[in-house]
Amino acid sequence: MRLREAFESGKFALTAEVAPPKGTDLSHVMEEVEVFKGRVHGVNVTDLQSSVMKMGSLTVCHLIKDKGVEPVFQVTCRDRNRLALQSDLLNASALGIENVLCLTGDYTTLGDHPQAKPVFDLDSVQLLQAAVKLQNGEDMAGEKLEGNPKFFLGAVVNPGADPLEPQLIKMEKKIKAGAQFFQTQAVYDPSIFERFMKEASKFKVPVMLGIVMLKSAGMAKYMNENVAGVFVPDALIAEMKETPKEDRPKKSVEICARLIKEMKDMCQGVHLMPLGWGKHVPAILDAVGL
Amino acid sequence: MIIQEQKPFDEILQSLEGEEKIFLVGCSLCATTCQVGGEDQLKEMEGKLKEKGKTITGWIVLDPACQAVEVKKKFRERKEEIEKADSILVMACGGGAQSVRENAERIKMNKIVHPGVNTLFQGEIIRGGHFEERCSLCAECVLEQTGGICPITRCTKGLLNGPCGGSSNGKCEVDPERDCGWDLIYKRLKEIGQLEKMSELREAKDYSKLMKPRTLILEGDKK
Ligand code: SF4
Numbered sequence: 441m442r443l444r445e446a447f448e449s450g451k452f453a454l455t456a457e458v459a460p461p462k463g464t465d466l467s468h469v470m471e472e473v474e475v476f477k478g479r480v481h482g483v484n485v486t487d488l489q490s491s492v493m494k495m496g497s498l499t500v501c502h503l504i505k506d507k508g509v510e511p512v513f514q515v516t517c518r519d520r521n522r523l524a525l526q527s528d529l530l531n532a533s534a535l536g537i538e539n540v541l542c543l544t545g546d547y548t549t550l551g552d553h554p555q556a557k558p559v560f561d562l563d564s565v566q567l568l569q570a571a572v573k574l575q576n577g578e579d580m581a582g583e584k585l586e587g588n589p590k591f592f593l594g595a596v597v598n599p600g601a602d603p604l605e606p607q608l609i610k611m612e613k614k615i616k617a618g619a620q621f622f623q624t625q626a627v628y629d630p631s632i633f634e635r636f637m638k639e640a641s642k643f644k645v646p647v648m649l650g651i652v653m654l655k656s657a658g659m660a661k662y663m664n665e666n667v668a669g670v671f672v673p674d675a676l677i678a679e680m681k682e683t684p685k686e687d688r689p690k691k692s693v694e695i696c697a698r699l700i701k702e703m704k705d706m707c708q709g710v711h712l713m714p715l716g717w718g719k720h721v722p723a724i725l726d727a728v729g730l
Numbered sequence: 731m732i733i734q735e736q737k738p739f740d741e742i743l744q745s746l747e748g749e750e751k752i753f754l755v756g757c758s759l760c761a762t763t764c765q766v767g768g769e770d771q772l773k774e775m776e777g778k779l780k781e782k783g784k785t786i787t788g789w790i791v792l793d794p795a796c797q798a799v800e801v802k803k804k805f806r807e808r809k810e811e812i813e814k815a816d817s818i819l820v821m822a823c824g825g826g827a828q829s830v831r832e833n834a835e836r837i838k839m840n841k842i843v844h845p846g847v848n849t850l851f852q853g854e855i856i857r858g859g860h861f862e863e864r865c866s867l868c869a870e871c872v873l874e875q876t877g878g879i880c881p882i883t884r885c886t887k888g889l890l891n892g893p894c895g896g897s898s899n900g901k902c903e904v905d906p907e908r909d910c911g912w913d914l915i916y917k918r919l920k921e922i923g924q925l926e927k928m929s930e931l932r933e934a935k936d937y938s939k940l941m942k943p944r945t946l947i948l949e950g951d952k953k
């Protein structure tokens with residue numbers, strides 16, 4: 441079942457994320473995708489995540505689609521101007537890629553090429569608008585297209601942002617601009633998600649809860665300090681800390697499953713970000729009966 | 731105000747290699763405020779260059795360096811000292827350095843011109859020697875829509891439709907010391923009862939207006 445159909449039929453939607461390699465060796469990505477196959481409705485492919493130079497999202501989307509997995513093409517505004525962004529949306533359409541997740545993108549200095557020129561010609565809202573325009577048969581300049589693409593457009597939102605109101609205002613703008621579903625930043629505290637969903641559910645657009653697999657206490661602390669709007673409660677950090685290294689994947693699976701159980705009734709799906717621990721994703725889904 | 735800082739002295743020295751006699755040029759406005767091209771700094775530069783075996787044929791603080799008439803007038807007055815020099819070191823912004831080169835050339839005082847400062851940004855003087863960038867000269871001011879706080883400049887990514895996911899507790903994802911421009915805008919709009927402006931969809935910017943080099947000629951000055 442495709443992602444769009446999952447939402448339309450009211451099924452609880454599942455997506456997982458893979459990151460393209462730095463280099464040409466796709467074996468790890470393909471192994472993970474094999475594991476996800478049949479278990480999720482879509483697989484996100486990140487676009488130079490954290491501004492680190494890697495193989496592109498579009499190519500990997502195409503390759504995993506060939507393996508029978510539905511890709512979610514992540515597109516950021518950091519590296520391409522409006523010419524290249526619109527062109528890549530047409531490229532995606534030509535390759536039969538329908539799901540597009542529109543993001544602003546991390547700032548260049550956060551990555552491994554801090555000297556790069558940041559683009560940000562468009563922002564995520566304007567990118568959504570551009571995609572909708574293309575669907576309607578014209579480009580941003582108002583020029584007619586020969587053949588229109590068709591997309592299922594996603595966007596992101598950060599439930600842990602403080603203050604939350606500006607995030608909600610932007611979320612609503614993204615919907616006005618054309619967003620048909622949302623994937624959230626990682627959430628580890630159900631009360632934060634509840635506070636967010638109380639407001640966000642008014643928009644009546646499906647929201648997928650973002651879950652990043654915790655790998656260690658150190659990683660959790662790192663996220664608390666460095667990732668905006670992500671808050672791992674002390675109790676979870678302690679749980680990871682007490683767990684010996686070899687048992688951590690199991691512990692992480694248990695925590696993810698627990699979080700999903702606690703929050704799944706508040707939302708329409710889950711987006712799993714295993715950060716290389718893709719082989720443990722089925723165990724999470726088994727544990728929650730999805 | 732054009733905010734600028736002096737180039738590392740070693741870099742300046744390197745650019746003067748093979749030249750012995752130097753004429754120094756400063757500027758009475760921004761370069762003086764930024765303490766790179768005022769009288770004091772020119773004297774200091776004179777001393778440092780002399781130590782390295784250079785001869786300073788003279789120096790002048792233009793008022794200002796970016797004005798054609800001023801450069802031509804003062805250069806004619808100081809012709810002798812300038813003609814003696816192998817080159818001119820300009821302790822003023824990049825615009826000033828080019829205005830000096832261009833206008834000296836126009837009055838046939840064709841000299842090699844070296845830039846002595848790095849030009850940083852158009853900024854506000856917060857106090858004394860503390861400067862901050864507030865405007866990126868974007869040619870289409872949107873302050874009316876953003877509570878008088880510039881999203882092009884105060885938001886690191888120059889976003890027009892609100893904060894990115896990296897905004898947290900009023901700070902920007904790139905640096906916990908840096909205010910998130912959109913957090914400032916949000917708070918200001920809320921304070922002045924104009925939060926609805928944040929909900930309006932903003933079109934992508936027209937970058938054709940930023941095609942370089944830009945020129946403005948007022949009606950009365952058009953030929
Ligand atoms: S919007 Fe910002 S950059 Fe543009 S003119 Fe106004 S203050 Fe300057």
Ligand code: SF4
Nearest residue numbers: 885893894902910911
């Ligand atoms: S955190 Fe705020 S200032 Fe920084 S890029 Fe995002 S919106 Fe702009």
